[in-house]
Amino acid sequence: DIQMTQSPSSLSASVGDRVTITCRASQSFGRYLNWYQQKPGKAPKLLIYAASTLQSGVPSRFSGSGSGTYFSLTISSLQPEDSATYYCQHTFNTPYTFGQGTKLEI
Amino acid sequence: EVKLVESGGDLVKPGRSLRLSCTASGFTFGDYAMNWFRQAPGKGLEWVGFIKSKTHGGTTEYAASVKGRFTISRDDSKSIAYLQMNSLKAEDTAVYFCTRVPVLGAPFDSWGPGTLLTVSS
Numbered sequence: 694d695i696q697m698t699q700s701p702s703s704l705s706a707s708v709g710d711r712v713t714i715t716c717r718a719s720q721s722f723g724r725y726l727n728w729y730q731q732k733p734g735k736a737p738k739l740l741i742y743a744a745s746t747l748q749s750g751v752p753s754r755f756s757g758s759g760s761g762t763y764f765s766l767t768i769s770s771l772q773p774e775d776s777a778t779y780y781c782q783h784t785f786n787t788p789y790t791f792g793q794g795t796k797l798e799i
Numbered sequence: 800e801v802k803l804v805e806s807g808g809d810l811v812k813p814g815r816s817l818r819l820s821c822t823a824s825g826f827t828f829g830d831y832a833m834n835w836f837r838q839a840p841g842k843g844l845e846w847v848g849f850i851k852s853k854t855h856g857g858t859t860e861y862a863a864s865v866k867g868r869f870t871i872s873r874d875d876s877k878s879i880a881y882l883q884m885n886s887l888k889a890e891d892t893a894v895y896f897c898t899r900v901p902v903l904g905a906p907f908d909s910w911g912p913g914t915l916l917t918v919s920s
Contacts, residue, residue: 725904727906727907729844731844735912736896736910736911736912736913737844737896737907737910738910739906739907739908742905742906742908743906748906748908780843780844782844784903784904784905784906784907785904787846787849787860787862788846788862788863789834789846790846791843791844791845791846792843793843794843794844
């Protein structure tokens, strides 16, 4: 199984800040990497797929990069509504594993 | 509008069975593989399994943690995917989500709100 390691596990930042969350994979899989945002009591929401493609409707302050085993999610100018937990996930093969999550507090 | 709604979550005793449903609308259900994920209280997300579209064989795959106990099926005429769960354990307690993908490897762009299964005596 591919292990996904996210860091940091939690993060506190202010409105307007730029933050980056990283995700490392235990083996290389190209760009089959997705990022999700989850708010309490809600389903995950797809933000970024194929490592760097912005999902339709997602604000452009979200961006993703990376390939192989190292990936990152950047939020360029934090907004209050960005307070959530963020997960990376690979879809290269099964099981489709997730990182442990990064809880972002604004 | 794509819509997925899970139902059937309940409080059940260890060792018992339960079937969850995922009712879909707003897209051609038969063209999509359907996946189930779960999230234990206060924990991260875990993939449970999928069923491919009939066009791609309708085959299933499961996470090791549920293989042999859980079965995913689909009724394309009703646009419903099912998750049959047998020999339930306390560690199966979670919110269960269903999602769709057009092909394996694609991202999960639509999720249902989830349904809560609690396994406890």
